[in-house]
Amino acid sequence: MRKILVFLILSIVGLTFAFYINYQVQSGDTLYSISKGFGIPIPVILDWNPEVSPSSLKVGQKLKIPFVPGVMYKPVKTLTLSDLAKIFFIDPEEILAINPSIGSKVTAGKEVFVPLGKVNTSFTQLADYIWPAYGRISSEFGWRIHPIYNKTMFHTGIDITADTGNPVFASRSGVVKFAGWKSGYGNLIIIDHGSGIETYYAHLSKINVFVGLRVEKGDLIGRVGSTGTSTGPHVHFEVRIGSEANDPVAYLPRTNTYVMRRVLSE
Ligand SMILES: [Zn+2]
CATH class of the missing domain: 2.70.70.10 (Glucose Permease (Domain IIA))
Incomplete structure (x- = not known):
């Protein structure tokens, strides 16, 4: 909960910051325990760390773990915020909440953090x-x-x-x-x-x-x-x-x- 608060405060202040922390793999860690500990689904962890597999996980290895479930997305063409939201099946407000200064367009080739938290709940039932x-x-x-x-x-x-x-x-x-x-x-x-x-x-x-x-x-x-x-x-x-x-x-x-x-x- 605290990490989410810090994250939100930083977004409100509008500081330039990363959307993830570097986590160093500890002895006894598995992808499952890391996923549970941070509340981040394994597919999201693997999206951030494409070189990682369950068998390749090593003590001391650094993993990028996002503060909230979400991924970086780099549009190949300039999109409106509404187009971007459709691609992720979420509401534009959810993207705005985490990127307050995003504006109405997302420029081609510029990475944007897109939260995934509600993909499961907004329409899948x-x-x-x-x-x-x-x-x-x-x-x-x-x-x-x-x-x-x-x-x-x-x-x-x-x-x-x-x-x-x-x-x-x-x-x-x-x-x-x-x-x-x-x-x-x-x-x-x-x-x-x-x-x-x-x-x-x-x-x-x-x-x-x-x-x-x-x-x-x-x-x-x-x-x-x-x-x-x-x-x-x-x-x-x-x-x-x-x-x-x-x-x-x-x-x-x-x-x-x-x-x-x-x-x-x-
Ligand atoms: Zn086909």
Whole structure:
């Protein structure tokens, strides 16, 4: 609680300061104990410390730990505050509260701290699944002419176009079954939700989870990229039931304010 107070006071005063502390790993520490001690989810710790894995954690190693759950985001193009909030599925006020001098625009290439605390509570109670990323569906589930192989192939998920570095959220709570490279998919996360249900998140630029990690719906599990067989930054998202690919759109919420709307004229 005290660290949050200090953080808020510093933001109000408007001092230039870092959004994190350097924590030196102590003997007996695990990612789980550090996460619990600071109240910061493991995927957030890994987003700040991409070189860290549960097995690589060493005594004396320095970790960046944010004061509150949140990540740094560097837009590839200048965004309005409202666009930025949509990308993170939060209210613009939550970003303003922590960046009082942010203004109405976020300049391309300039890092901004975005809090994640309410991603889980603001909209995720409404549906079993949430959209894994904010963007436009650029390719539907089903038969299509493959953009790279130029032949008719079955598309086992949907493609959501988004900028490199944009957050990718767990669509449902579950346990990470796969986190790593898989040909075609590039950097891929598979989450097991029980009862034979799995979700896939492909072409990521960054993976913030590891096999066996329990993740909650709305956790920031990775970042958008264009790894594997891909023509540009997007998330390829699949919902598999009993290993069979289903149309993800059938499971995703349609009525929430933050639900991405397809541009029907395109
Ligand atoms: Zn795809």
